[in-house]
Amino acid sequence: MQRRILMTAAPIASAALAAPAVAQSLPPLRWRMTSAFPRNLDLTYGAGEFFCRAVGEITEGRFTITQFPAGEIVGAFQAMDAVQQGSVEAAYSGGLFYVGKDPAFALSAAVPFMMNPRQQHAWMWQAGGNAMLNEFFKRFNVHAVPCGQTGNQWGGWFRREIRTADDLRGLKMRVAGVAGNVMQRVGVVPQQIPPGDIYPALERGVIDAVEYIGPYDDEKLGLNRVARFYYYPGWGEGGTVFHAFFNLDHWNALPRAYKAAVEVASQAATLNMMAAYDARNPEAIMRLVANGTQLRGFSSELVDTLYRSALDFYAETSAQNAAFKEILDSQVAFRDRNYQYHQVADFQFDAMMLRLRRR
Amino acid sequence: MQRRILMTAAPIASAALAAPAVAQSLPPLRWRMTSAFPRNLDLTYGAGEFFCRAVGEITEGRFTITQFPAGEIVGAFQAMDAVQQGSVEAAYSGGLFYVGKDPAFALSAAVPFMMNPRQQHAWMWQAGGNAMLNEFFKRFNVHAVPCGQTGNQWGGWFRREIRTADDLRGLKMRVAGVAGNVMQRVGVVPQQIPPGDIYPALERGVIDAVEYIGPYDDEKLGLNRVARFYYYPGWGEGGTVFHAFFNLDHWNALPRAYKAAVEVASQAATLNMMAAYDARNPEAIMRLVANGTQLRGFSSELVDTLYRSALDFYAETSAQNAAFKEILDSQVAFRDRNYQYHQVADFQFDAMMLRLRRR
Numbered sequence: 001m002q003r004r005i006l007m008t009a010a011p012i013a014s015a016a017l018a019a020p021a022v023a024q025s026l027p028p029l030r031w032r033m034t035s036a037f038p039r040n041l042d043l044t045y046g047a048g049e050f051f052c053r054a055v056g057e058i059t060e061g062r063f064t065i066t067q068f069p070a071g072e073i074v075g076a077f078q079a080m081d082a083v084q085q086g087s088v089e090a091a092y093s094g095g096l097f098y099v100g101k102d103p104a105f106a107l108s109a110a111v112p113f114m115m116n117p118r119q120q121h122a123w124m125w126q127a128g129g130n131a132m133l134n135e136f137f138k139r140f141n142v143h144a145v146p147c148g149q150t151g152n153q154w155g156g157w158f159r160r161e162i163r164t165a166d167d168l169r170g171l172k173m174r175v176a177g178v179a180g181n182v183m184q185r186v187g188v189v190p191q192q193i194p195p196g197d198i199y200p201a202l203e204r205g206v207i208d209a210v211e212y213i214g215p216y217d218d219e220k221l222g223l224n225r226v227a228r229f230y231y232y233p234g235w236g237e238g239g240t241v242f243h244a245f246f247n248l249d250h251w252n253a254l255p256r257a258y259k260a261a262v263e264v265a266s267q268a269a270t271l272n273m274m275a276a277y278d279a280r281n282p283e284a285i286m287r288l289v290a291n292g293t294q295l296r297g298f299s300s301e302l303v304d305t306l307y308r309s310a311l312d313f314y315a316e317t318s319a320q321n322a323a324f325k326e327i328l329d330s331q332v333a334f335r336d337r338n339y340q341y342h343q344v345a346d347f348q349f350d351a352m353m354l355r356l357r358r359r
Numbered sequence: 360m361q362r363r364i365l366m367t368a369a370p371i372a373s374a375a376l377a378a379p380a381v382a383q384s385l386p387p388l389r390w391r392m393t394s395a396f397p398r399n400l401d402l403t404y405g406a407g408e409f410f411c412r413a414v415g416e417i418t419e420g421r422f423t424i425t426q427f428p429a430g431e432i433v434g435a436f437q438a439m440d441a442v443q444q445g446s447v448e449a450a451y452s453g454g455l456f457y458v459g460k461d462p463a464f465a466l467s468a469a470v471p472f473m474m475n476p477r478q479q480h481a482w483m484w485q486a487g488g489n490a491m492l493n494e495f496f497k498r499f500n501v502h503a504v505p506c507g508q509t510g511n512q513w514g515g516w517f518r519r520e521i522r523t524a525d526d527l528r529g530l531k532m533r534v535a536g537v538a539g540n541v542m543q544r545v546g547v548v549p550q551q552i553p554p555g556d557i558y559p560a561l562e563r564g565v566i567d568a569v570e571y572i573g574p575y576d577d578e579k580l581g582l583n584r585v586a587r588f589y590y591y592p593g594w595g596e597g598g599t600v601f602h603a604f605f606n607l608d609h610w611n612a613l614p615r616a617y618k619a620a621v622e623v624a625s626q627a628a629t630l631n632m633m634a635a636y637d638a639r640n641p642e643a644i645m646r647l648v649a650n651g652t653q654l655r656g657f658s659s660e661l662v663d664t665l666y667r668s669a670l671d672f673y674a675e676t677s678a679q680n681a682a683f684k685e686i687l688d689s690q691v692a693f694r695d696r697n698y699q700y701h702q703v704a705d706f707q708f709d710a711m712m713l714r715l716r717r718r
Contacts, residue, residue: 057616116708118637214704233711235708264624268622268626271480271629275480304715342709344654346475346511349475357695
């Protein structure tokens with residue numbers, strides 16, 4: 001039996017806090033955010049939209065950030081310059097697009113054979129990763145807030161089967177970030193191409209192979225129409241974090257309440273983007289396979305070759321670049337400790353469920 | 360060379376939006392949230408604190424929700440009654456603690472052999488799960504907002520090794536939610552005990568075995584001091600979602616901007632709690648093992664027995680309870696489709712990383 005307690009039906013106005021003085025003094029602000037993504041890539045562009053909408057809602061329209069598709073203000077690969085210079089206040093993009101400035105940019109998004117999505121979030125938000133990254137970004141007059149997660153990306157689309165490293169040799173492949181450096185060491189000619197320009201490049205025959213994100217986006221871009229073999233696992237990006245990048249002077253001048261809104265909205269956007277991919281990729285892969293895409297796993301032999309190339313790249317880059325080394329070492333230590341746990345925890349649950357499924 | 364563009368150093372006040380009239384008219388509100396957790400369980404109680412702090416910050420102190428530890432207003436298992444009756448506006452708890460009201464409550468948190476954490480988030484936020492759950496909660500005058508994720512929980516602490524179902528027979532075990540019903544079918548005497556009362560019950564010999572959450576919390580509760588064998592995988596809770604439960608009348612009366620603050624803050628709290636567990640569980644398991652805890656995996660034979668018990672429970676409960684059947688069917692369909700994808704995507708990445716680690 002439940003004891004019925006007198007119910008206070010209306011919000012308890014009598015116990016109300018007075019609105020603090022600061023609420024009235026917050027300046028209305030209108031910022032522009034140049035996106036690395038075209039509008040039709042609705043999950044990545046959409047995460048930017050979700051973030052802007054959330055910031056607007058929770059500040060009751062006083063702090064509005066408006067996203068512009070890649071190319072309307074500047075192109076995807078010019079977004080970081082625009083933020084550094086302050087010609088826009090913000091960019092929605094992935095750090096791995098700017099490895100030309102410094103390879104350490106990629107460590108904010110994804111580097112090969114590193115962390116899975118949950119490890120990335122834990123390292124960034126709960127193990128000092130965000131502070132470490134922003135210490136680095138400061139040099140570029142940028143403050144970065146993680147804002148989106150794609151999940152494990154795929155290994156790429158190829159026109160013929162890839163059995164060994166020999167089959168990769170000489171391929172012109174669109175591949176983002178440090179994965180390009182790793183593939184170069186096994187003879188690939190890596191191409192950095194912004195998201196919106198990938199399909200035309202494939203169609204014109206400028207590239208032979210491509211990795212972008214995963215089934216849902218890759219189908220949207222039409223990559224299955226020009227290459228038949230789709231490879232897993234995405235060794236190059238265990239998960240990929242996108243960021244809202246802010247001009248540091250603008251960021252520093254933000255009222256505390258607006259910074260809080262940005263932090264909370266960006267975490268919500270990250271969770272939502274991951275959930276959106278997890279809801280849509282399974283349906284996309286079924287459509288792709290029904291339409292003739294052939295799924296293939298990279299051989300252990302090829303994975304081992306790529307892994308050795310990655311370790312070589314990390315050693316060489318760390319020897320020349322102290323920031324890269326510091327951030328990489330922190331990620332490697334976190335990843336190793338976490339996988340030691342993961343293998344007797346969540347991985348076991350998934351392995352058990354997959355075993356029961358196969359029965 | 361970068362073209363230097365005239366920088367607008369200060370926030371662009373001239374382009375400002377006028378603050379909408381609604382901003383001034385929002386009522387100051389002060390709500391109470393009774394927690395299912397004691398203060399010392401700092402990650403679960405802490406997720407409630409994170410949520411309250413975020414709501415307060417983004418509403419600039421006008422909407423404050425204050426969490427009270429289990430027992431200060433009401434006990435963990437009375438929290439839902441208090442919300443239903445409106446004697447508090449909100450509770451921070453897990454739906455699986457209220458299976459006595461209706462087994463469908465557990466479907467909001469975790470049921471055996473069901474979804475992993477990412478699947479839960481995707482189902483809830485991107486596949487209609489939240490709407491379906493709230494259609495059910497409406498009957499209890501409750502609105503539920505997901506607000507926290509523990510990750511895969513562990514299978515429990517036992518004083519001796521568990522090799523077959525025979526070893527479970529007659530054990531008095533603290534086990535939450537539907538996992539208790541499943542274990543009852545193999546001869547366990549399940550005990551529903553609130554988090555704060557578990558350790559005393561073990562110490563007094565009232566229970567022989569216990570599952571709570573995972574290494575970090577279980578170590579805090581001292582469970583390793585009374586049982587030596589720690590089992591994985593946590594077949595009962597692939598991931599567990601906690602919720603902020605609101606009295607429906609209070610929820611419906613909330614201004615839209617406050618609801619938006621709650622939604623965004625709860626998503627951020629979910630991401631953060633998952634990240635906190637992923638950062639702390641790996642260190643906790645190393646401490647536990649160093650202090651003598653023996654890790655064991657449940658045998659496939661025992662898992663199969665428990666799985667059959669779960670399927671029987673689902674069939675029987677679905678035959679009597681339309682809401683349970685509708686929500687369960689939706690989860691099963693989502694889980695199966697997602698695992699079909701997962702096995703060639705993120706699971707492959709983790710399997711690859713674990714293989715490379717072992718070399």
